[in-house]
Amino acid sequence: MRWDGQRAGDQSGQSEQALLGLSGLVRSVQPPDFSGVTFHEVHARSVLNKVPGGSRVPFGWTVNPYRGCSHACAYCFARKSHTYLDFDAGRDFDTQVVVKINAPEVLAAQLRRPGWNREHVAMGTNTDPYQRAEGRYRLMPGIIRALAGSGTPFSILTKGTVLTRDLPLLESVSADVPVGLGVSIALLDRELQRTLEPGTPGPQARLDLVRRARDAGLPCGVFIAPVLPWLTDSTEALDGLLGAAADAGATGVTVIPLHLRPGAREWFGRWLSARHPDLVPRYRELYARGSYADPGYRRRLAARVAPLVRRHGLGPRSGGEERGVPGDEKAEWPEGSMPAGLPRDGPGREGEQMTLL
Numbered sequence: 001m002r003w004d005g006q007r008a009g010d011q012s013g014q015s016e017q018a019l020l021g022l023s024g025l026v027r028s029v030q031p032p033d034f035s036g037v038t039f040h041e042v043h044a045r046s047v048l049n050k051v052p053g054g055s056r057v058p059f060g061w062t063v064n065p066y067r068g069c070s071h072a073c074a075y076c077f078a079r080k081s082h083t084y085l086d087f088d089a090g091r092d093f094d095t096q097v098v099v100k101i102n103a104p105e106v107l108a109a110q111l112r113r114p115g116w117n118r119e120h121v122a123m124g125t126n127t128d129p130y131q132r133a134e135g136r137y138r139l140m141p142g143i144i145r146a147l148a149g150s151g152t153p154f155s156i157l158t159k160g161t162v163l164t165r166d167l168p169l170l171e172s173v174s175a176d177v178p179v180g181l182g183v184s185i186a187l188l189d190r191e192l193q194r195t196l197e198p199g200t201p202g203p204q205a206r207l208d209l210v211r212r213a214r215d216a217g218l219p220c221g222v223f224i225a226p227v228l229p230w231l232t233d234s235t236e237a238l239d240g241l242l243g244a245a246a247d248a249g250a251t252g253v254t255v256i257p258l259h260l261r262p263g264a265r266e267w268f269g270r271w272l273s274a275r276h277p278d279l280v281p282r283y284r285e286l287y288a289r290g291s292y293a294d295p296g297y298r299r300r301l302a303a304r305v306a307p308l309v310r311r312h313g314l315g316p317r318s319g320g321e322e323r324g325v326p327g328d329e330k331a332e333w334p335e336g337s338m339p340a341g342l343p344r345d346g347p348g349r350e351g352e353q354m355t356l357l
């Protein structure tokens with residue numbers, strides 16, 4: 001890499017302090033083609049994470065090769081997890097990215113252990129494994145090979161079009177293990193997307209990613225998440241997005257209203273105050289009870305979305321009603337920005353629908 005040997009030179013005081021406690025740090029670099037972003041390359045001791053007991057997510061294990069995410073979504077659920085590294089949940093989350101450079105090797109060793117039961121492993125549950133850094137570090141091919149080689153089914157949820165690079169590999173390993181793909185697309189409005197998710201590929205590029213995954217014979221769902229009250233939740237906006245997902249060949253959809261945990265709440269609040277100050281009082285009221293939108297709002301959203309989903313042929317396998325109100329407090333996700341809803345058993349069979357609400 002042409003930035004080999006470079007050292008981070010202009011970290012903020014806080015970031016420098018954080019580095020002192022960053023376990024396994026090898027070096028920090030600021031590649032010129034990643035303006036303003038510092039990568040902290042670490043040797044991780046473990047990359048296979050067990051989902052805490054009691055969680056209702058449909059998977060028991062996760063792998064996250066990166067911490068922090070240059071996609072920089074204002075609403076990102078994972079922001080608070082950056083404070084565990086003594087970085088801040090705002091700008092540091094977007095620009096101080098920890099890279100587990102030995103992730104493929106460590107994962108392969110962990111999957112070789114006799115006690116490993118080949119349970120489903122979800123990726124994209126905390127930070128995006130196909131954020132721009134992956135174009136440089138190329139960790140995912142080794143991770144995919146390690147999972148498939150050990151007979152472990154897995155799923156990937158992403159906004160990153162870098163995934164296109166690995167479609168041939170994913171197609172190949174899908175003959176050996178169940179593979180599930182999900183692409184997160186919150187909205188089609190390009191102007192809103194640029195300010196809300198400034199580091200992400202545009203919505204059309206992500207729809208193209210869905211199309212390419214489907215052309216490669218892989219199942220691929222779309223996560224319409226998060227739905228932003230009064231910004232992206234109109235019938236017209238949802239209908240347009242669901243129609244575009246169906247046209248791209250999505251094998252199912254998951255629709256999730258905005259969830260504002262501590263960390264995301266403050267950062268998103270700043271964005272909302274700057275861009276849509278008129279909505280601040282309404283959001284305050286809607287999220288007065290905590291991280292989840294008021295149940296009445298969630299019920300109304302579910303009622304609005306259900307017929308649209310059916311109309312576009314993207315309905316759930318079983319009644320959405322059984323899953324309760326979207327964003328229900330019981331449906332707590334692990335640390336993460338993009339709740340993954342890929343089914344644990346046999347994800348990604350042709351024609352299989354993912355969860356609705």
Ligand code: SF4
Nearest residue numbers: 069071073076127337
């Ligand atoms: S929501 Fe996902 S893509 Fe956006 S910053 Fe968070 S981890 Fe990255």
